[in-house]
Amino acid sequence: MSCAFECRMARFAYITMKKGNTLFFKTRPRVRSYAAVCGSKEKEGVIGGYADVTLSDDMYGESTYEKAECKMLSAAVSLAVEKSGLTDGDIDVLFSGDLLNQIISASFAARDFQFPFLGLYSACSTMSEGMLLSAVLVDGGFAVNCVAATGSHFASAERQYRYPLELGCTRPPQSQWTVTGAGACVVSRGAGNIAINSATLGRVRDWGVTDVNNMGAAMAPAAADTILRHFEDTGRGPEDYDMIITGDLGALGSRILKDLMWEKGCDVSDNHVDCGEIVYNVIEDEFQGGSGAGCSAVVMNSYIFTKMDAGLYKRVLFAATGALLSTVSSGQGESIPGISHAVEFERLPPAKE
Amino acid sequence: MTDSARRGNINYLEYVRSLEPSTKHFKNCLSAFGVGGLICVIGQFFRYMLGFAGLSGDELAGAVSVVLIFLGCFLTGLGVYDRIGRHAGAGSIVPITGFANSVTSPAIEFRTEGYIFGTAAKMFTVAGAIIVYGVFSGVMVGIIYYFL
Incomplete structure (x- = not known):
């Protein structure tokens, strides 16, 4: 293959591989x-x-x-x-x-x-x-x-x-519980049933939430922004996905996300699932559900991928959500910026394996 | 941030506030009253007992405080006090046992960083604020009292 041809191919590939902030693999x-x-x-x-x-x-x-x-x-x-x-x-x-x-x-x-x-x-x-x-x-x-x-x-x-574990303080009802867990996945060329079709890069959104106990509300605008842009760039809608999974918005944040999406004319109430909301049987002080990096990592790398492997879900959008705060920033009264990156997974039909 | 963006934020924050689950004030007050009262009853019990043992005045008050501080630390070490505190709220924070808990819990937590820079240095991360403003308000009240 000549170099000129390769360059042309590369330019062609560049044009088709990205639309808006969504990368198509x-x-x-x-x-x-x-x-x-x-x-x-x-x-x-x-x-x-x-x-x-x-x-x-x-x-x-x-x-x-x-x-x-x-x-x-x-x-x-x-x-x-x-x-x-x-x-x-x-x-x-x-x-x-x-x-x-x-x-x-x-x-x-x-x-x-x-x-x-x-x-x-x-x-x-x-x-x-x-x-x-x-x-x-x-x-x-x-x-x-x-x-x-x-x-x-x-x-x-x-x-x-927050505070030392043994400190006898109360947790506010809008708080979440950090998940103890870790998840990992191997992404490879060629081998495997679950394909990564596209991914949408997240933008940092900050709508002024300062309550460190209410990270769902801080992250929901970022998740809504990323999911909406994903739909716009791919030309799809919520009905094209079996599941739209967010990371750790919790029960309250999920409610806000659905409202924000609905406002933009996009109803995700049927197929939206939040890892934080489902990870615990709320019995003690988890209140709004799980949070933390491990929350979406554990749920995706166990429950969701297993179900996808079994063919129960065909197409899944995974938009993990992050609250980009530190104890210093919240101590100085800064609001909490949120981010969310979305990755689209598709279960390939068995014939192709 | 533009004005319109800030207005949008205010609307959003109001909307979030309307969704937030409200704190159950009545239930919280009741359990705080119950647990706080129980701690006082235990204190009073030790006061009577130590009174029978022959202590009186400042010695008696000091001895009761020491016993309650010990109990607060002991229950913190056993991992029980945070469970009580989760339900009792101010009921277990305000009494002297709560102060003991606020000193003991970071001391246990930061033990992993060593006895000097962990336990000793971090011991007053929570209680430091209580001590500073406790002493400060004590001084202010003292000054007001002096002029009355």
Whole structure:
């Protein structure tokens, strides 16, 4: 192939591969394998039967919660790689991030592996950002197998963002509960039943919510923005998807998202599912449901992908949502910016396998 | 931020506020009253007991406080106090046991960073504010009292 032809092809490809902020993947990278580790509280919920490892002890045999979080993430990555039938040498890059300062869990977990690591921080939307970037690298031909992973731990997040665990304070009714868990998936060229067709890059939206206990309300505008732009760029509507999954808006945030979408003439009330809303059987103080990077990571990499693999859902839009705040910014009275990246998954018909 | 965007935000924030579940004030007040009262009853019990043991005046008041502080710390260490606090709210925060809990809980939590920079340095992250403003308001009241 001549260079001139290749350049022409590249230009042609550039024009067709992107519309608005949505990337269309020509080679349709596949989710080759996926794995999830979840904590004891999460085990009681819907994902308990689908996660690969469920912990009975949230310390995971470690001396600190941060080490436990790191170990969960590491376990999820190595399980996903193991399930894909690949070895460390076959993996081109690991995209990973978490909620702790300087993303220590992700980078410390990456010590255990022989492949390169690219650290991400996108708060609770890290999972979809990792999947998106993996698909970009695989589709662009820069990688054959990528791993996207993230996780969070209730105790380490509480300590960083809120109060010591044993402090006897009350939780407001609009608050959520950080999920203890980690999820990872291997995105590959060619092998696997679930294809990544397209992805929409998120824009940071901030509608002025300052209440750190109400992150659903802070993130809902970002999710609505991304999902609406995805529909606009793809020319599809909510009815074309079996499920529209958001990350951790919680019950209140989901309600707001539906209202915001409805205002724009787009009714998602039938097929919208929020990972945070479904992850717990609300019995104690979870109130609005789960949150945290691990929330969408665990639900996607256990429940949703298993169901998709079984052919129950054909097309799914996954828009994980992140609240980009820190204790410093909220202490200084800043509002909470939200972000959401959307990735579209499609279960390929068995004939093509 | 433009004016129209800010107006949009105000509308959105009002809408969010209208959806937020309201705090159950009556139930919360009732459980705070019950638990807070119970802690006071326990304190009074120790006051009688220590009174029988021969203590009186400032010694007695000090001894009762010490016992309640010990109980607050002990229950925090057992992981019970936060569960009580979740339901009782101010009922378990305001008494001296709540103060003990606010000192003990970060001390336990930050034990992983070592005894000096963890336990000792972080011990007053929550209680520091209580001490500063407690002493400050004590001084103010003292000054007002002096002039009355």
